[in-house]
Amino acid sequence: MRIERRSHAKHADEETFAIFGAAEKTQTKRTKQGDGGGEGGEGESGPQKLAKKGEELKEEMDALVDEIDEVLEENAEEFVKNYVQRGGQ
């Protein structure tokens, strides 16, 4: 995408102004939103719990793969072959 960078040409009789302002008030700093909380994974579960978790994870993964499958193009080779960039930086 090209953003037009040339200044719009100066005109005869053009009058210029600057924005002067009072000293800026302190800006409110943004803090990170929606922190997901601590890192996942390492539990203190016993072996049984871990095994069950492993199974759940596997099921979750399989479901995810199925979901991905549903949104992909059918013919992967065609899709990859046709994906070409022309122009731009």
Add this chain to the structure above:
Amino acid sequence: MLLPAGAQLLIYKNNSDRKGNSYGSHENYLMDRRTSFKQIVEHLMPFFVTRQVFTGAGKVGSENRSHPCVYQLSQRADFFETEVALDTMVKRPIINTRDEPHADREKYRRLHVIVGDSNMSEYTIWLRNGVTALVLSMIEDGAIDRNLSLRDPVRAIKEVSHDPTCSKEVELERGGSRSAVQVQAEYLEMAQRYVAANPAPELAELVGQWELVLAALERDPMELATRIDWVIKQAMIERFMERKGLDWESPQVQMLDLQYHDLRRDRGLYYLLERQAQVERVVTDEEITRAIQEPPEDTRAYFRGRCLQRYGPEVFGVNWDSISFGIGDEPIKRVLMTEPLKGSKAHVEQLLLDSPTTADLVRNLRA
């Protein structure tokens, strides 16, 4: 733009079409002009070569005559051929010398960065921009106290990218070698001291996350499969490969690499993972929607955005550093905005409230 019947417009946020073409993600950082470009280059080069361990968007395969590999950290790394230069499309430089500040050029530099990947993960984007801005502040304030220069940055940027275990060591100019994570750890160490001496709430959190990420990369990059783009993508692809019995050369795997970056909410794979709570977010959908409609309140973008909203039909022209108005047959009135931080809501809200029409604005500015 009119599309032919049955045609669709799709938008991809990536950097490589797997056919030898590359296109950049450009970052821009406002800097103090007093910092010499030589200093910037010296202290920034090793940082840019190595930051891809937490900023890379991941890529299947390699290109541009670099060594073959099945997966690498960065979409862009293969395409960099020089260290410092002006061009952006051929013989790409790791550090770009474009000098168009769009502001008072005695005071400001706009550092134009082309080495980065197009990131999808909000966490990755936040960390990338935050840590890079912090390192630039440190360079400005003389807080980089050691020589981390690499022997061959152009070679190293590919070596680092081609190793998803993040353990490959690259040669330093002063002798010896370090992994990318170790080089980053040196910047982190300096940053921790810098932030301790120059505290600010968001900096503590940023440095904390940077530390956390580097430690995870040291142990096992896969720990970051909900935060860092290249890891998110690799985890997704490997699950898919395992379930379907595919290998890295399969067209489906190459398609996954591309489809991660499809911006359609219902087809893009990053957004699919986001919907399934497989990635960590930093902003809410409401904040994104609002940001599309409302200008930032703390820069000149506020003044420019509000002027476009209020005085639209009489806006004659608009640029990064000025906006002009045409009222009837009067001469054009150009308002300069050469200070990026002047024109904020705090500065101009009263002015705008006092100026229901463009004529009022001009009169008030003249006063």
